[in-house]
Amino acid sequence: MTRAIGLGTCTLLALLVSASAQAQNRSSFIDSGNRPDLTSATVSAALSCTMLQSRAFDDVTTLTARYVEAGKGLPGFCHVTGYIRPQIRFELALPDQWNRRVYMFGNGGYAGEDLAAPSRIETRDAALSRGFLTVQQNTGHDAKTYDLGDFASDLALLVDYGSRAVHVTVQTAKTVAATYYDRRPTFSYWDGCSTGGRQGLMAAQRYPGDFDGILAGAPVLRFSDTGLWNIWNAQALLKAPIRKAQLPALAKAVMDRCDAVDGVKDGLISDPRQCSFDPAKDLKICENGGDDCFSKEQVETLKTLAKGVTVKGKTVFPGVVAGTEGLDAAGASGWDQWVISENGPSRQLAYGDTFVKNMAMLPASGKAIDWKSFDFDTQYEKVVAVRELVDADNPDLSAFQKRGGRMITYFGWSDPALNPLMGLDYYESVRKTMGAEKTSEFYRLFMVPGMFHCRMGYGTDTFDAFTPLMDWVENGKAPDVIHAAKIVDRKTVMTRPLCPHPQAAVYSGKGEVNDAANFTCKIP
Template identity: 60%
Template sequence: MNAFERPLLAAAVLWAGIIPVHAENASSFTAAPPDAPFRSTPISPQVACTAIERLVLPEVSFLKSRSVEATDRHPAHCQVTGVIQPEIQFEITLPDAWNRRLYMFGNGGYAGENLAEASRQDTRNAALRQGFAVVQQNSGHDARAQPLGSFAENNLGKLVDYASRGVHVTVTRAKDLIQAYYDRPPSYSYWEGCSTGGRQGLMSAQRYPGDFDGILAGAPVLDFTGTQLWGVWNAQALAKAPISLRQLPVIAKAVLDKCDAVDGAKDGLLADPRQCSFNPAQDLPQCAEGQTGDQCFTQAQVETLQTIYGGVKSKGEVIFPGQLPGAELADASGASGWKEWIVSEGPKSRQLAYGESFLKYFANIPASQPNLDWKQFNFDKDVEPISRIREILDANNPDLSEFEKRGGRLITYFGWADPALNPMMGVNYYERVRRTMGEDRTSNFYRLFMVPGMFHCRGGFGPDRFDAMTPLINWVESGKAPESLQARQVSSSQVVRTRPLCPYPQVATYSGTGNIDEAANFSCAQP
């Protein structure tokens, strides 16, 4: 590596480290009752933990196992680590008291995580305490050495591992190990992931329908290609007329003033932002000619906002939906959802960091273009050639009949105020599945829950804490479909709001009486 390349790599590693990569919602199993079905009579290992190392498994080039004693954070277990060719690192954790179920959780962003990082171990331990055999993998590369999308530079194999193969081969080998260790296969297998982890879950349902019985896919970046183009589109618009962080509260107030009461409850939430008719040209204070400031918007800034809200266009046609109103609002810390994701005072927004990396290393596979200038990307001429990557990476197939026929159950959720991934991806995909498979048939195995006020996977200014994993398990094993999810909003360790989350297209409707922050005063109804 020469002296010129070192600072570039350091900057990329910094970006990879500060961009949050959520694998799940972090509320799984919190609603599990003491008699939850997965707390069944446990199964003990039938061989020694060290015997795992002697197994010869297809494509596994390295295998290490060790016994771990119980602590206040996790029960006693056998920890297995290894490598699946060529570079997929995995961890499989086998509890001494197994509940006969497999739980695998996903990756975030461009993946490549260190499997031992604290947040991933916390997720693992939460499932391990419930008795699950827990599985995770890094999608075939190390983000510390190859940050963002750089791992795919002239490497189609690593791209395919990231897209879908990494999850599939890992869960397949995990089932082999479980069979060898307990002398029986898992009775049920479950997936949970958010963001990239949500896309991985949908990819499994579409391409490997036998891998999981239940899939929880949060905020899935199912149109990965469109999402990255969206980030570049927004960045190009902001390059023409930047919006400052100090202007975001003005936009947020204008959105609430215009739309808060549209859903029948003036509560600071937009139950369905599609009902909001916010128009920057009409609803924002305009700067006088020659004037600038934090409390008004120039004509150029208004046009920038209209471009962002209007969606990505190619040859006059919208090819990816625009930003929905509502994500401009701030969370409890006072930070707008747009901060860093869309508007940044640093060198790049997070949307641009992801989108630029996509253009350089993914868009024209296998011929990477590391010197590509995102500012020169032409949305009328350069979109159409990006086709092969869609077939490899996007999880857009609405035909889930094979997954359904095998008895699979699928829950997806999306924050209506997600600034990182457009929530209309989730809505539009669900609508396509309903058109493809029929409304009644779809609701029998697939449900979508939209979350007012939630940012990306969690956080925001609405009820973002909910356990969707326990209802999914109940649905798979007991046939009880979730009619709603109970969500909480927490501030300073105190619950400040509860609200039911309703299966789309239903919405939580206020009764008109009672505390507007209590779920008991809302019911799920058709809009």
């Protein structure tokens, strides 16, 4: 199927592969060497792997189980695949020596991924090699069959995508574990970013007994508003596009204006809310817009992007954050491909278009909607039913907290795909609902200056938040700091402490600005 905006099959597949690959930070377990207990006190299988095929599990069909011999740094394991009705494809890897922990990881974008994709196998194997029973699933549909959000025409598939698929899959995994090892897990963990982050929050909000620890990176928790925000941005850019060649000049102007606001000039904007960048004053203006200058119409586009989504004069979703246009070590801007694209629709537009066509107007069909003419003043309020299915913005986490759950979320301050203010606002709403002190006892948020979507960017993006989460769950040690690094060509060029909000990394005033030793976590 070819979309009206020109999304061909190759473009759709590229979006899917990109979303899947970025659904993990890829740094989990790098600090797990100080956890020797991961491979101690393990249990072995109580029956042969192939015998699982003769067992019946609720709603599971076409189950296969085959034994995989140890090799390439992996233990021997029982590889189980199957479907949970109606179409949830799942995979379990049950190691010979199980550390009594379940590790389940998330999805990206509109999901439907191939579970054997290299990036997913890499994530699976990182946990499997440490003795975890690993779990993954495709959220209930196959992206080879559906174009992005087209699966939502089937309400059952949309419900599975929204929250059910993760829940029933982890419950199935625990049941299979009890059968195979004659033991149930001692601890169960979730690890995901982007859509995977939203899935983690959904679990905490709707199925608080599923996981003991949840790591939720860059959660698209206001999924519906994000889809509409994508359209808002695309409409603004349609009037006066920003060209790729102009992004370095824009990035430099923002950094020149805001880098030193936090007290140190280090190539990072530690909190974009302190940035007072004004495109009308801080950019070079020219008649038609050049590589190093911007037209008056382009300035208005930038103002509209920064203003955020407004409905009848009221802001309902925050605008594009200053610093997201920044350049990484290779000179690539965070906006390139996500916010603007010169070879087909941007990712924001592709995701937003499929949202308004397939989900926004449930239960009525919205496939006839043209994103160019979507009217926010009259149509925004009609986006109601889908919110209950896919949005993960309930601030009442009392059930998760009362049963001892622990959660860490993180967000790149320079995320061009998902608005970081969305994650910050949610955390503040939890603090308001449950109390600041009580919230910090079970849930902490870490903002990451200069990081793009889940990883990459011009800040530190290599950090292990999963090992501190385990420490918190199993030993009661809450993370007061997470150590992060920026690695370029296999060399560490910057280190920083990541701090639990509302704290931030504050420069001591002395020493190398790229050395974490010269920063401390405190409330600015």
